[in-house]
Amino acid sequence: MVKICCIGAGYVGGPTMAVIALKCPSIEVAVVDISISRITAWNSDVLPIYEPGLDDVVKQCRGKNLFFSTDVEKHVFEADIVFVSVNTPTKTQGLGAGKAADLTYWESAARMIADVSKSDKIVVEKSTVPVKTAEAIEKILMHNSKGIKFQILSNPEFLAEGTAIKDLFNPDRVLIGGRETPEGLKAVQALKSVYAHWVPEQRILTTNLWSAELSKLAANAFLAQRISSVNAMSALCEATGANIQQVAYAVGTDSRIGPKFLNASVGFGGSCFQKDILNLVYICECNGLPEVAEYWKQVIKINDYQKSRFVNRVVASMFNTVSNKKIAILGFAFKKDTGDTRETPAIDVCQGLLGDKANLSIYDPQVTEDQIQRDLSMNKFDWDHPIHLQPTSPTTVKKVSVVWDAYEATKDAHGICILTEWDEFKTLDFQKIYENMQKPAFVFDGRNIVDAEKLREIGFIVYSIGKPLDAWLKDMPAVA
Numbered sequence: 001m002v003k004i005c006c007i008g009a010g011y012v013g014g015p016t017m018a019v020i021a022l023k024c025p026s027i028e029v030a031v032v033d034i035s036i037s038r039i040t041a042w043n044s045d046v047l048p049i050y051e052p053g054l055d056d057v058v059k060q061c062r063g064k065n066l067f068f069s070t071d072v073e074k075h076v077f078e079a080d081i082v083f084v085s086v087n088t089p090t091k092t093q094g095l096g097a098g099k100a101a102d103l104t105y106w107e108s109a110a111r112m113i114a115d116v117s118k119s120d121k122i123v124v125e126k127s128t129v130p131v132k133t134a135e136a137i138e139k140i141l142m143h144n145s146k147g148i149k150f151q152i153l154s155n156p157e158f159l160a161e162g163t164a165i166k167d168l169f170n171p172d173r174v175l176i177g178g179r180e181t182p183e184g185l186k187a188v189q190a191l192k193s194v195y196a197h198w199v200p201e202q203r204i205l206t207t208n209l210w211s212a213e214l215s216k217l218a219a220n221a222f223l224a225q226r227i228s229s230v231n232a233m234s235a236l237c238e239a240t241g242a243n244i245q246q247v248a249y250a251v252g253t254d255s256r257i258g259p260k261f262l263n264a265s266v267g268f269g270g271s272c273f274q275k276d277i278l279n280l281v282y283i284c285e286c287n288g289l290p291e292v293a294e295y296w297k298q299v300i301k302i303n304d305y306q307k308s309r310f311v312n313r314v315v316a317s318m319f320n321t322v323s324n325k326k327i328a329i330l331g332f333a334f335k336k337d338t339g340d341t342r343e344t345p346a347i348d349v350c351q352g353l354l355g356d357k358a359n360l361s362i363y364d365p366q367v368t369e370d371q372i373q374r375d376l377s378m379n380k381f382d383w384d385h386p387i388h389l390q391p392t393s394p395t396t397v398k399k400v401s402v403v404w405d406a407y408e409a410t411k412d413a414h415g416i417c418i419l420t421e422w423d424e425f426k427t428l429d430f431q432k433i434y435e436n437m438q439k440p441a442f443v444f445d446g447r448n449i450v451d452a453e454k455l456r457e458i459g460f461i462v463y464s465i466g467k468p469l470d471a472w473l474k475d476m477p478a479v480a
């Protein structure tokens with residue numbers, strides 16, 4: 001029986017390994033982590049992450065060929081294939097701070113593999129890493145090994161949160177990069193045979209190591225670039241009376257462009273787009289390519305612009321001040337169908353409104369009060385460095401209340417900001433909400449999910465990203 005061990009039981013390690021276990025009953029899969037609370041949760045009825053379909057997959061295999069454990073060394077020792085799926089945050093200090101990837105977690109995992117191994121192993125980079133990381137990992141492993149042979153493969157993950165199980169069951173492609181030596185090619189084939197249990201062969205792409213590593217950063221940069229492109233257009237739509245949804249549809253029907261990932265929004269969030277683009281920018285700078293670095297930096301700048309543009313629109317519309325006004329925030333997660341708040345645009349929007357002394361009442365169906373208070377008190381990039389977790393700030397706590405119902409959040413509010421596209425927000429009783437709000441009542445739709453015309457008929461003043469503006473908003477222009 002082949003044994004797989006995955007170091008890192010997070011958003012990638014957990015779901016990916018659960019699906020491998022489900023699709024490959026002949027393989028024993030152990031997912032290990034240094035976080036006791038995470039492993040305890042994986043072994044309980046309440047999994048540590050919310051992901052549609054995940055409970056079902058875990059229930060089918062846990063205890064049979066899928067195990068979650070904190071005994072990292074034992075499972076690494078026993079494994080034939082070791083996936084490394086630890087976090088690779090942005091560095092907050094030292095050389096490359098604010099841009100470069102912090103490989104501390106990765107390096108300590110590699111050193112541990114070298115220390116405990118007594119048999120040859122395939123080590124798979126599952127985390128997103130800077131191109132050429134495999135070379136550094138190889139050095140750590142080779143330097144420490146006692147005649148043991150390691151083959152390093154790059155097998156980046158392309159799943160998106162909220163659709164992770166669907167993406168893993170039916171991936172557009174699986175990418176495996178390896179050394180172009182006989183041993184390297186053999187290792188690539190071994191990993192390919194794992195995925196071949198359920199992924200059609202033509203969708204399993206094999207490349208050299210550096211292409212696989214770089215393709216992951218490139219794919220995220222291209223995806224984020226589409227969002228920044230459509231968001232940049234949304235600003236121009238508002239200035240000219242064009243409608244971004246009509247423009248995006250017209251642009252996306254060109255088969256060379258395609259319709260996906262063209263939804264204008266309050267900005268992209270999530271743990272990876274910003275981190276990976278900053279990392280790409282840093283790699284370009286280190287390789288003497290400042291023009292290329294500048295090009296990709298712009299994707300982040302437009303994303304920041306979109307978030308501050310949204311805040312300015314809210315404040316400007318409400319007579320240039322939200323001081324002591326109650327603003328309801330509907331949705332805090334970075335997208336629907338996840339409880340993940342890492343780099344969610346809601347953090348920047350809420351902090352912007354708090355900067356103007358607003359009182360916030362926040363509702364998200366999947367995010368806890370503790371998480372929200374923590375997110376609003378944290379410094380940039382600290383969320384991915386558990387050691388830097390800060391206590392919640394008492395001032396933030398006072399100005400922010402977290403409630404478990406959209407109607408409660410909007411009661412007596414002056415304005416509503418929709419920041420996550422949860423389906424349940426589309427079917428709210430806006431007539432009832434309007435009656436319980438201060439007047440004039442505002443809706444700022446950062447996800448273009450409400451029927452703006454219907455809301456205007458009720459009496460709301462409505463702002464939808466990239467759509468023709470109400471007369472009210474035209475009279476109160478916002479400057480980003």
Ligand code: NAD
Binds near residue numbers: 007013
């Ligand atoms: P995560 O923070 O949810 O999980 C990482 C886990 O690794 C944590 O539970 C942490 O405790 C554990 N860990 C860190 N160092 C360890 C060590 N030395 N030994 C054992 N466990 C250790 O992160 P994630 O979202 O799963 O992302 C992991 C990697 O995958 C990142 O590089 C990310 O860029 C990439 N990625 C993420 C996604 C996503 O949707 N979240 C998608 C594709 C790729």
Ligand code: UGA
Binds near residue numbers: 261270
């Ligand atoms: C993204 C990629 O889609 C995955 O392929 C990749 O594996 C992953 O990053 C990663 O490397 O972590 P994820 O961040 O989970 O996945 O979610 P996305 O669906 O890409 O959404 C990212 C952000 O963009 C969200 O805030 C979302 O609301 C926003 N978005 C997305 C838009 O604003 N408009 C769109 O049209 C699409």
